Amino acid sequence: MLFLGAMYVGMMPCGMMPCAHAAAPDDTARLQHEARRVTITRDDWGIAHVRGRTDADAVFGASYAQAEDDFNRVETNYLVSLGRLAEAEGESALWQDLRMRLFVDPAGLQADYATSPRWLKRLMNAWADGLNWYLRTHPQVKPRVITHFEPWMALSFTEGSIGGDVERISLTRLQAFYENRPVAPDAEERGTRPKEPKGSNGIAIAPSRTADGHALLLINPHTSFFFRSELQMTSDQGLNAYGAVTWGQFFIYQGFNPHAGWMHTSSGVDVVDEFAETVTRHDGRVYYRYGNRELPVETRRVMVRVRLPSGGFAEREFNVNTTRHGPVVRTEGDRWISTALMYRPVPALEQSFLRTKAKDCAQFLKISALQANSSNNTIFADRKGEIAYLHPQFVPRRDDRFDYRHPVDGSDPATDWHGLHALSELPQVINPSDGWVMNTNDWPWSASGGESPRRENYPRYMDMAGENPRGIHATRLLDGGRDFTARSLMKAAYDPWLPEFALLVPQLVSAWEHLPAGAAQKARLAGPVALLRGWDDRWAADSTATSLAVFWGDGLLERVRPLATAEGISIYDGLATRVSDAEKLDRLDAAVNRLVHDFGSWQVPWGTINRFQRINGDLVQPFSDAKPSMAVPFTSAIWGSLASFGAKRYPGMKRYYGTSGNSFVAVVEFGRRVHAWAVSTGGESSDPASRHFTDQAQRYSDGNLREVYFHPAQLQGHVERRYAPGG
Numbered sequence: 001m002l003f004l005g006a007m008y009v010g011m012m013p014c015g016m017m018p019c020a021h022a023a024a025p026d027d028t029a030r031l032q033h034e035a036r037r038v039t040i041t042r043d044d045w046g047i048a049h050v051r052g053r054t055d056a057d058a059v060f061g062a063s064y065a066q067a068e069d070d071f072n073r074v075e076t077n078y079l080v081s082l083g084r085l086a087e088a089e090g091e092s093a094l095w096q097d098l099r100m101r102l103f104v105d106p107a108g109l110q111a112d113y114a115t116s117p118r119w120l121k122r123l124m125n126a127w128a129d130g131l132n133w134y135l136r137t138h139p140q141v142k143p144r145v146i147t148h149f150e151p152w153m154a155l156s157f158t159e160g161s162i163g164g165d166v167e168r169i170s171l172t173r174l175q176a177f178y179e180n181r182p183v184a185p186d187a188e189e190r191g192t193r194p195k196e197p198k199g200s201n202g203i204a205i206a207p208s209r210t211a212d213g214h215a216l217l218l219i220n221p222h223t224s225f226f227f228r229s230e231l232q233m234t235s236d237q238g239l240n241a242y243g244a245v246t247w248g249q250f251f252i253y254q255g256f257n258p259h260a261g262w263m264h265t266s267s268g269v270d271v272v273d274e275f276a277e278t279v280t281r282h283d284g285r286v287y288y289r290y291g292n293r294e295l296p297v298e299t300r301r302v303m304v305r306v307r308l309p310s311g312g313f314a315e316r317e318f319n320v321n322t323t324r325h326g327p328v329v330r331t332e333g334d335r336w337i338s339t340a341l342m343y344r345p346v347p348a349l350e351q352s353f354l355r356t357k358a359k360d361c362a363q364f365l366k367i368s369a370l371q372a373n374s375s376n377n378t379i380f381a382d383r384k385g386e387i388a389y390l391h392p393q394f395v396p397r398r399d400d401r402f403d404y405r406h407p408v409d410g411s412d413p414a415t416d417w418h419g420l421h422a423l424s425e426l427p428q429v430i431n432p433s434d435g436w437v438m439n440t441n442d443w444p445w446s447a448s449g450g451e452s453p454r455r456e457n458y459p460r461y462m463d464m465a466g467e468n469p470r471g472i473h474a475t476r477l478l479d480g481g482r483d484f485t486a487r488s489l490m491k492a493a494y495d496p497w498l499p500e501f502a503l504l505v506p507q508l509v510s511a512w513e514h515l516p517a518g519a520a521q522k523a524r525l526a527g528p529v530a531l532l533r534g535w536d537d538r539w540a541a542d543s544t545a546t547s548l549a550v551f552w553g554d555g556l557l558e559r560v561r562p563l564a565t566a567e568g569i570s571i572y573d574g575l576a577t578r579v580s581d582a583e584k585l586d587r588l589d590a591a592v593n594r595l596v597h598d599f600g601s602w603q604v605p606w607g608t609i610n611r612f613q614r615i616n617g618d619l620v621q622p623f624s625d626a627k628p629s630m631a632v633p634f635t636s637a638i639w640g641s642l643a644s645f646g647a648k649r650y651p652g653m654k655r656y657y658g659t660s661g662n663s664f665v666a667v668v669e670f671g672r673r674v675h676a677w678a679v680s681t682g683g684e685s686s687d688p689a690s691r692h693f694t695d696q697a698q699r700y701s702d703g704n705l706r707e708v709y710f711h712p713a714q715l716q717g718h719v720e721r722r723y724a725p726g727g
Contacts, residue, residue: 031133034060034126035725042721043709046684046692049232055119056126058235059250063130064725066229066247070686071134073226074248075146076619081157082106086306087313088144095171097304098178098318102327103166103343104156112346113152120350124151127250130725137726157249158348158372165272165341165374173330178318189565199441200254201470201642202263202379203478203489204387209435211483212671217261217381218493219243219254219666222637222644225614225659225681228253232710233356241356242676242710244664251353254664256676259359260382261668265439267392268465271342271374273417275325275410276335288323288336289411297336298322325410337407340417342394347372361386361430368393371420377439383670389437389447391426391462400459405568427453427462436478440642442471449479466570469500469640486669486677492642493665494703496538496633499640501549504556504575505532508588511581521585528592528602539641541607541633548602550610550635551594555587557638571638598654607631610647610656612701614694617686623650623657632658632701643703665705677705 038061041049048069050061067074079085083100085093113124128149135141135148176183203218210216221228221244228244233252243255254263277288279297287294302318321328325338342348351370358364360382374394381387396417402408408415427444429437432451439447443463445455455463476499477492484492512529515522528548535545560574567574579587595602599609611629615621637644644661666678679699685692699706709715 028136031129031136032726034129035064035133035727038064038725040065040723040725041715041719043715044718044720045695045706046690046720047230047232047709049234049709049715051234053236054122055235055237055239056122058233058239059123060126060130060133061725062231062233062245062250063127063248064134065231066245067131067134067138069229069684070226070247070617071138071141071143072617072686073619074131075143077157077246077248078149078153079145082153083304084145086304088307090307090309094304094306094316095175098302098320099166099169099171099174099329101302101304102169102320102329102339103341106152109155109345110152112155116155116346117350120346120353121151123250123353124154124349127151127154131248133726154250155345155349157246158345158352159375168272168341169329169339177328177330177336178320199637200263200265201438201440201474201493202265202377203438203474203492204263204379204381204389204436205478205481205484205489206387206431206435207385208433209482209484211485212669213385214669214671215381215383215385215387216484216486216489217256217263217379217666217668217670218489219256219261219263219664219668219678220493220642220662221254221264221664222646222661223663225661225663226686227663228680230664230678230680230684238357242708243666244680249352252356253352255356255666256668256674257356257358258383258674259670260361260364260380261670261674262355262358262364263379264376265379266441267375267377268441268443268463269375269392269395270404270461270464271392271394271396273325273340273396273398273404274329274407275323275338275340275415276332276407277323277325277328277338277410279336286321290324291411291413295324297328323410325416332407335407338410340396342372342374344372344394360384361388364388365390365423368423371423377441377444379437379439381668381670383674385670386431387435387437388431389427389429389439389444391428391444393420393423393426395421395426395462397421398459398461400461404461405464427458429453436481438471438474438478440468440470440474441465442468446471446475449475466572468572469498470637470642472499473497473640473642486667486675489667490677490703490705493667494634494643496540497640498537498539498549498635500572500575501535501553501639502537504553505535505537505549507581508552508584509533511584514581515585521589525585525588525592528588531603539606539633539635541610541631542605544603544605546606546635547595547604547609548588548591550606550639551591552588553639555590556584559583559587606635607633608655610635610645611658612645612682612697613657614682614697616688617693621657621659623653625653625655629655629657630697630701634662637661662700665703666708667705674710676708676710678708679703679705 037057038052048065052058083097086097128151131149172183172185200222201220205216207213232242234240241252241257243252279288286297299319302320304316323338326340328336328338330337347370351372354367371393378390429448432448434449437448539546563578564571564574592602612632613629632645634643634645635641645658646660647656647658663681668676683692683695
């Protein structure tokens with residue numbers, strides 16, 4: 001029988017990967033010289049404004065500043081992207097590491113680095129130097145694993161989204177395949193674990209719809225909290241970008257420069273496909289059918305280093321199987337399933353950095369021709385008044401006869417990817433006469449009202465997400481809006497309407513009205529139904545109806561999620577078609593009982609329940625009802641709230657605590673000079689002793705964006721500290 005699985009090869013020194021205790025070169029003088037070319041100015045919010053003579057100098061300073069604010073998150077992101085998290089967290093991260101290592105090979109990244117363009121090498125060198133200089137000048141900081149960063153490591157993490165294409169691969173099914181035994185799916189795969197939508201809102205408004213004739217851009221990523229840093233990078237080579245930077249990366253992921261701004265939202269395009277391979281065994285090898293041929297399955301050895309409870313290390317050895325379509329990740333019946341996805345580290349890093357220097361839509365599109373963005377829609381605006389919705393540029397061309405939502409027959413060459421779609425073949429909207437574009441992780445067919453791309457003109461795989469309540473919400477605001485200002489766009493970003501409850505509550509009222517007159521449930525629920533009937537479907541901190549609706553809605557989701565997962569439908573289709581009237585009423589009964597049990601009444605203000613709490617700098621917060629927290633009025637994006645706060649009740653708690661949603665909100669006005677306002681979750685620093693640990697928390701909750709100090713003159717009077725890295 002073929003050896004699929006893994007084995008421990010025992011205690012070992014460093015193996016094939018750089019050691020946690022590897023000695024760093026003695027290059028202090030060189031790093032000192034680099035540091036002197038950089039100036040970091042911290043404003044009175046603790047935000048770093050990094051300036052260097054060259055782009056590489058700015059990268060050096062940016063990586064150093066991020067490490068100052070939260071080295072733990074910087075290192076952890078690279079442990080994840082390099083497939084080395086198990087070196088810090090042990091066996092629990094083993095399969096996550098293997099999943100990453102199916103694609104990421106350190107030797108391959110080193111080869112890619114060696115052949116990268118010279119300008120990109122300089123940036124990667126500066127990135128590693130900035131992090132290493134931070135460690136050199138902060139000996140009290142003890143990395144969990146990576147004590148020395150190598151330039152090639154930057155190629156492992158080239159795209160700043162929350163989660164990546166690789167995360168679509170099931171860990172439990174990967175484990176089942178490579179250990180050749182059944183493994184039970186986890187709660188998320190079964191659909192029983194609460195899951196906040198990952199995504200974002202982006203809106204661009206053309207001068208024709210604004211009061212001052214200036215284009216406006218809303219930047220509103222929804223990620224796990226504290227997932228990104230906020231900073232500015234400036235050089236004498238034309239770099240001047242401000243915005244959100246995913247910890248450890250050296251480019252502004254969502255932000256703006258003096259000429260243009262860009263907002264990325266997670267796309268519903270299908271760019272990750274599974275191929276069902278028919279395998280046979282003979283001559284001591286495994287083969288898979290492709291057309292009229294049998295091709296050998298390629299096998300390579302992958303070693304994953306794992307920290308042991310004793311503190312030592314062991315190596316886990318895997319023989320990873322690969323077909324022409326990609327690595328084998330699981331079985332389905334008697335067939336092996338291989339996965340195809342984008343893996344283009346050098347073009348991806350080039351595109352991510354170069355677009356931060358684009359001056360207008362034409363330049364942004366020219367950079368997009370690198371076609372190394374697979375998961376991001378882009379909302380764009382510039383000082384010329386141009387606005388655009390752009391689809392991800394890496395979209396494989398496929399035969400639309402096949403349903404790529406499910407594994408396709410890998411033995412049929414017709415199911416293969418056949419190159420990439422040209423940019424002109426992708427859904428996009430540029431300078432619509434209606435004067436607005438938006439995306440809320442919904443389909444592109446509503447990106448600009450009546451001027452949106454038409455669904456029937458594109459293959460099915462251009463979108464697998466469909467519409468969502470936030471898209472309906474944003475469209476209503478934009479269709480009816482005129483004379484927008486920066487302030488009115490901020491207000492729109494926090495508009496409290498919850499369109500999903502506007503659909504669900506009338507169904508509940510109807511179900512209650514159809515109960516027999518003498519039914520005990522009708523009398524028992526009369527008050528709660530009256531409260532929801534009279535509600536305006538808008539969140540507010542003092543709203544008791546919001547609390548009741550969310551508790552009721554969460555109960556409906558407990559019912560719908562497993563069904564939607566099993567049937568492959570959206571939760572919104574499930575809420576609309578899979579919940580009976582009796583279940584709606586029973587879930588309201590349960591919501592009332594839970595509110596009474598936890599809070600003593602079923603009429604509890606939403607702000608009493610829904611809380612922001614930041615206790616320490618850990619990646620996972622130890623929430624506590626006994627410790628200080630702050631009321632947050634907005635809700636989960638699931639219900640159509642544009643301002644998203646993904647919160648839930650944790651074991652032993654009564655209140656909800658948020659961990660995801662609005663994480664950076666900015667409104668940018670492209671007038672004669674760019675002007676912007678922003679707010680981040682909590683604060684810029686991960687140190688509880690810092691004044692910048694929670695100094696933005698109240699503004700975050702209130703939707704009260706602060707002025708961005710983009711121009712040097714704006715910084716005057718707002719400088720907390722100015723220094724060279726290490727100084």
